[in-house]
Amino acid sequence: QVQLVESGGGLVQAGGSLRLSCAASGIIFSIHTMGWYRQAPGKQRELVAFITSGGSTNYADSVKGRFTISRDNAKNTVYLQMNSLKPEDTAVYFCNAQWTSYYWGQGTQVTVSS
Secondary structure, three states: OOEEEEEOOEEEEOOOOEEEEEEEEOOOHHHOEEEEEEEOOOOOOEEEEEEOOOOOEEEOOOOOOOEEEEEEOOOOEEEEEEOOOOHHHOEEEEEEEEOOOEEEOOOEEEEEEO
């Protein structure tokens, strides 16, 4: 059974930082591209960042220079370091794993107050 469990969300003031974690089980973690998506109220889910099995990364323009995605294959965990947070970063953040199938976590709420 595949499980992706996010943690690290919370309430933070604008300009602050949070680090999200996503622990995976039930998959061969190292071969999966891992991503973070977010969904704000009334908006569609959007890609925030992803990291390939080889370590290549890609970011949405809105988070470039502020967010960093990384992975630890030994711990089956992907991280999202979020710095200089803005109120518009407020959303539910979802972890995603993809290879031949897509898998999703349950999401973690990030709220940035102004």
